[in-house]
Amino acid sequence: MIVDINFVGLIIASIMASAVPLILASCGELITERSGVLNLGVEGMMIIGAISGFALMTVTGSLIIAVFGAMLAGVLISTIFAFLTQTLITNHVATGLALTIFGIGISAMIGKNFVGIPGKEFPVLFEGLKDTIPLLSPILFGHSIVFYFAFALPFITSYFLKKTKIGLIVRAVGDSPESASNQGINVRFVRYACILYGGAMCGLAGAYLSMIYTPQWIENMTGGRGWIALALVVFSTWNPIKILIGAMIFGGLTIIQFHMQAIGVRIPVQFLTALPYIVTIIVLVVISRDSRKIRLSTPSSLGKSFHKDN
Amino acid sequence: MNTNLKISNVTKIYPGCVANDNVSLEFNSGKIYALLGENGAGKSTLVKILSGVVIPDEGKIYLNKNILKLNSPSDAKKNDIGMVFQHFNLFETLSVFENLIIDSDEQRENLKEKIDTIMKKYNFSVDLDVPVLNLSAGQKQKVEIIRCLIRSPKVLIMDEPTSVLTEQETSELFLSLKKFSEEGILIIYITHKLKEVMQLCDEVAVMRRGKLVSVSQINNENIESLANKMVGQDLKKIKKKKENTSSEQLIKITNLNFTSEDPFETNLVDINFSLNRGECLGIAGISGNGQSELFQVLSGEIISNKNSIEFNKNFIGNLNPQERREYLMAFSPEDRLEQAAIPQMAIFENVALNNFKSSNFFNNGLINESKIKEHSKKIISEFNVNTDNIDLKSQFLSGGNLQKLIIGRELITSPDLLICFNPTWGLDVGAINYIHETLIKINEQNKSIILISTDTDELLKLSDKISVIHRGKLSKIMNAEDVTSEKLGILMGGGN
Numbered sequence: 081m082i083v084d085i086n087f088v089g090l091i092i093a094s095i096m097a098s099a100v101p102l103i104l105a106s107c108g109e110l111i112t113e114r115s116g117v118l119n120l121g122v123e124g125m126m127i128i129g130a131i132s133g134f135a136l137m138t139v140t141g142s143l144i145i146a147v148f149g150a151m152l153a154g155v156l157i158s159t160i161f162a163f164l165t166q167t168l169i170t171n172h173v174a175t176g177l178a179l180t181i182f183g184i185g186i187s188a189m190i191g192k193n194f195v196g197i198p199g200k201e202f203p204v205l206f207e208g209l210k211d212t213i214p215l216l217s218p219i220l221f222g223h224s225i226v227f228y229f230a231f232a233l234p235f236i237t238s239y240f241l242k243k244t245k246i247g248l249i250v251r252a253v254g255d256s257p258e259s260a261s262n263q264g265i266n267v268r269f270v271r272y273a274c275i276l277y278g279g280a281m282c283g284l285a286g287a288y289l290s291m292i293y294t295p296q297w298i299e300n301m302t303g304g305r306g307w308i309a310l311a312l313v314v315f316s317t318w319n320p321i322k323i324l325i326g327a328m329i330f331g332g333l334t335i336i337q338f339h340m341q342a343i344g345v346r347i348p349v350q351f352l353t354a355l356p357y358i359v360t361i362i363v364l365v366v367i368s369r370d371s372r373k374i375r376l377s378t379p380s381s382l383g384k385s386f387h388k389d390n
Numbered sequence: 391m392n393t394n395l396k397i398s399n400v401t402k403i404y405p406g407c408v409a410n411d412n413v414s415l416e417f418n419s420g421k422i423y424a425l426l427g428e429n430g431a432g433k434s435t436l437v438k439i440l441s442g443v444v445i446p447d448e449g450k451i452y453l454n455k456n457i458l459k460l461n462s463p464s465d466a467k468k469n470d471i472g473m474v475f476q477h478f479n480l481f482e483t484l485s486v487f488e489n490l491i492i493d494s495d496e497q498r499e500n501l502k503e504k505i506d507t508i509m510k511k512y513n514f515s516v517d518l519d520v521p522v523l524n525l526s527a528g529q530k531q532k533v534e535i536i537r538c539l540i541r542s543p544k545v546l547i548m549d550e551p552t553s554v555l556t557e558q559e560t561s562e563l564f565l566s567l568k569k570f571s572e573e574g575i576l577i578i579y580i581t582h583k584l585k586e587v588m589q590l591c592d593e594v595a596v597m598r599r600g601k602l603v604s605v606s607q608i609n610n611e612n613i614e615s616l617a618n619k620m621v622g623q624d625l626k627k628i629k630k631k632k633e634n635t636s637s638e639q640l641i642k643i644t645n646l647n648f649t650s651e652d653p654f655e656t657n658l659v660d661i662n663f664s665l666n667r668g669e670c671l672g673i674a675g676i677s678g679n680g681q682s683e684l685f686q687v688l689s690g691e692i693i694s695n696k697n698s699i700e701f702n703k704n705f706i707g708n709l710n711p712q713e714r715r716e717y718l719m720a721f722s723p724e725d726r727l728e729q730a731a732i733p734q735m736a737i738f739e740n741v742a743l744n745n746f747k748s749s750n751f752f753n754n755g756l757i758n759e760s761k762i763k764e765h766s767k768k769i770i771s772e773f774n775v776n777t778d779n780i781d782l783k784s785q786f787l788s789g790g791n792l793q794k795l796i797i798g799r800e801l802i803t804s805p806d807l808l809i810c811f812n813p814t815w816g817l818d819v820g821a822i823n824y825i826h827e828t829l830i831k832i833n834e835q836n837k838s839i840i841l842i843s844t845d846t847d848e849l850l851k852l853s854d855k856i857s858v859i860h861r862g863k864l865s866k867i868m869n870a871e872d873v874t875s876e877k878l879g880i881l882m883g884g885g886n
Contacts, residue, residue, distance in 0.1 A: 248492055252481045259479040262443060263493045264464030371652050376483050376521060 089218040091335065096219065097293060099331030100230040101126070101285040101302075105309035106316070106323045107233045108281025113313055114241065115274035116254040116381035120176030121161055123306025124183025125279050129154045129286025131187040134297045135194055143202060147226070147287050154283020155276050157183060162275040165385065166268050172383045180306065188299050199295025224292050226284065233281075237320035250274060254379030257386040267386055282306070304353070311360040317367055317377040330356045393419035393454060393544040393576045395440075400449030402435055409435035410446065411600040419544070419576040422567060424587040424608075427597035428620055428818030429789065433580045434476075436597070437547050440578075441473040442466035453544070467493070472538030476550040478530050482523040486516055486533055494540060501540070508539050512566050527677070528559035535566070545576045552586060553816070556676045557846070557879040564590050582620070582818065584613045585847075598622050621819050636667045640838050641807060646698040646707075648687050648862075656680035656862045658687060663857065663867055667806070670829070670839040672853030672870070674846060674878050680862035681842045682724065685811045688840065689721040690714045702806060715744065720800035722810035726789065730796045733785030737777070738766040740784050741799050765802075773798030774824060790821025797828060808832060809840045814848060826852060846875045860884050 105122050112119050133150030161179050164170045206221035241247040253260045257267045316322035337352045367374055395417045402410040409432045417423050427433045438444040442460040451458045460466050480489050514532050552560045571577050595605045596619045604619055646661040658680050665671050686692040690711040699707040723729035731740045742751050742762045751762050766780045773794045814822040843849050856873050858865040858881035865881050
């Protein structure tokens with residue numbers, strides 16, 4: 081069997097495209113979790129981003145307004161979460177779940193008028209170079225700006241956390257909010273900022289789905305990607321570079337599933353959809369065997385509310 | 391330049407308790423000041439006010455005659471007040487250097503140079519690149535001190551700094567503090583340990599129940615006078631009577647080993663000892679040398695080889711704590727609120743927890759509440775627990791009262807052996823005295839004690855035999871009369 085080398089390139093490119101929303105949402109959530117906040121509302125924030133982006137694009141006709149509007153929508157909905165968990169000190173898990181349910185519901189309501197409307201074409205970069213290098217060209221060229229941003233993001237995030245002072249403060253707050261507070265760091269402010277940033281990235285991930293990946297609005301179109309993104313953060317042991325690898329594996333599973341069906345290999349779809357979670361659990365079991373490693377990589381205060389005593 | 395710190399009429403009221411009642415104090419640089427008091431006397435609140443963590447309801451603070459506004463920890467930092475907390479304010483998963491740079495405005499290179507200078511000057515050696523959780527308590531404290539010194543503070547406040555240190559580390563700390571003081575840093579030293587006050591400080595202020603009771607020169611005081619001021623009454627001196635103990639063997643440990651998969655735990659290597667009825671075996675050591683593992687192996691939280699523990703002529707190494715209690719063993723673990731009692735449960739429920747089988751607390755799976763309550767009241771009155779509300783959640787008991795409740799719960803079944811681990815850790819003098827008396831009393835009733843403790847004075851006071859645990863190995867068993875605290879210190883550090 082002769083495999084067309086460009087066809088392989090195309091498959092890899094499509095895997096990468098399906099990994100984009102996972103990378104964006106996970107990198108956002110990773111920052112949130114590194115500050116000690118567990119926001120289970122990723123799916124909800126993504127779907128709000130998806131409908132906001134699509135609606136703004138249809139109404140205003142401007143892609144730029146739509147993309148930034150989707151991020152703003154993510155910020156707004158995460159502000160609710162931040163207010164509840166940081167100001168009113170509610171439980172992170174319950175609030176996050178509520179946020180997801182809320183997001184799915186409200187996006188369906190707004191989205192009623194946008195069902196069946198065709199999307200717009202999103203401009204791609206370096207299209208002229210598409211046929212220059214075999215195999216690599218389809219991987220490297222002819223993608224949207226969001227695509228390139230997503231693949232740069234893990235490296236930016238890693239640099240931010242390891243090398244910058246603000247990154248250090250975020251890690252410190254996640255490690256021990258009490259100590260951080262006693263050092264004069266405003267824990268609540270840092271956590272607010274991290275939650276809002278996570279919201280923006282989830283909004284962008286949603287907009288990518290409804291404006292670039294499949295340019296249309298379908299109810300519940302995130303289809304559990306938010307949950308995979310959450311699993312991915314754990315899978316990566318809070319390391320942005322590993323998010324990149326994980327997103328490629330998890331994104332790849334979806335794409336391979338299509339191709340396998342095309343060649344006639346029958347693996348139950350349900351099994352493939354469950355795979356990311358199974359893999360995450362296996363990874364969790366493997367890393368929990370090394371208690372030192374898990375202590376060093378997990379934000380110690382994850383999911384715990386912080387009361388400043390006076 | 392001289393530093394003058396003045397606290398003027400400071401009051402802080404918490405719901406149901408006046409933590410600081412109109413406290414006024416004045417400090418001058420060049421001296422080391424002790425702030426002495428029992429737990430809950432208000433020392434910690436006062437230093438939290440000085441470090442900006444707590445804002446007082448009334449009163450003012452002056453530094454060199456200028457009024458200070460301390461609304462947050464960063465205000466204290468800005469005004470050159472450095473503070474080393476009792477519970478370290480470090481980020482465990484960050485490296486030492488990251489911990490230091492986080493609240494500094496300096497460039498990486500400058501800061502590194504500054505840290506190097508400080509470490510050379512005071513003879514500190516800490517690896518800057520390892521995560522803090524790899525450090526010993528003494529090293530962690532050095533990191534905290536370096537963090538203060540980087541800012542060249544005028545005032546340095548140390549809150550109970552020696553509670554986690556070894557004798558060796560303590561004397562090193564004292565040397566450094568004296569050096570700081572000579573260099574003009576005003577030092578305020580908070581403690582409830584009288585010996586340290588006498589060793590280190592020039593002036594001492596004593597607090598009791600939120601009030602300042604006395605300020606005096608150390609030359610005019612001695613340990614007894616300070617203790618009486620601190621407690622507010624004359625303390626009984628307790629002394630163990632040396633009697634001829636019986637020669638009947640109660641427990642014998644033979645070749646006991648424990649290997650842990652957790653790198654944070656210590657492996658136990660070839661533990662051998664035996665103990666007669668009516669004796670107290672003290673096990674000394676620096677914390678983290680296997681005490682917690684030894685306690686767990688002895689109590690059955692960790693199960694070992696059946697023949698390794700012989701108790702009352704039965705081999706019980708493979709039994710769990712509940713089954714060991716049936717053979718009349720009793721346990722008082724180190725962490726009162728995590729291991730010994732359940733904080734959210736009422737006193738009487740906690741009392742029921744260790745008495746499943748041989749009690750009539752449960753009928754056909756139902757809780758016999760009135761029986762348990764009756765029993766709890768008996769413990770409370772017999773063991774001086776200062777409350778009459780047995781429905782109170784145990785987390786609201788003070789450390790001393792909770793410890794009395796736990797010891798009472800264990801002893802009321804009159805066990806043959808009590809194994810306790812740091813029974814007086816963090817308690818005030820009054821409660822410590824009570825616990826010590828109780829422990830001596832049960833020895834007199836011909837019952838035995840294994841006392842694992844990091845407090846050398848306590849061990850010398852209560853034990854008949856003493857051994858030292860170091861890196862999971864037990865030294866040979868010595869008679870308590872032949873042992874001095876210096877000798878223990880050497881063994882605790884791994885010497886011979």
